[in-house]
Amino acid sequence: MGGGGGEVCCVIVPSKWRPGLTVKISWLQGGHFQRDASGNVVMKNGNKVFIEGSWKTRTxxxxxxxxxxxxHVDIHFLPNDQVLVKLSDIFPEHPDYRPAYPREMQHTSQ
Structure with missing residues (x-):
């Protein structure tokens, strides 16, 4: 299920949309914390040492x-490294939001 996400401020867009308007999105895919021979996370200057995965970029x-x-500006990361960006006045959890926010299926006992 998706829905991780977070917030970063700020994005500047023109007050009036025009055809051909694009945005470049870059994100880090993967990565892990460095571990020592005993399996403990390595610390440096009081911080966990993170080994980055690969950077992806889409326009x-x-x-x-x-x-x-x-x-607000919503960014959806889709399968196969596809990205959807949209401006909206409703949040993904709202029933009228499109594309529909993924929900876990309710399992019923029979």
Missing amino acids: VTIPEYQAKEMQ
Whole structure:
């Protein structure tokens, strides 16, 4: 299930959408904390030593938006390193949000 995420401020977009508007998204995929021979996480200067995975980058088109939708920018990381970016005035948990936010299926006992 997806839904990790977090917040970073800030993004600047034009107040009026125009065709061909794109954004470059870069993200770190994978990585791990360095461990010593005993399996303990290695610390340096009081911080865990992190070994980065690989960086991915995609330039994606920003779909058309209206002024009222300039509340926040949502970035969806999809399978096969695809990325969807959109401006919205509702959050992913809202039932009218598209694409629909993934939900765990409710299992019923029979």
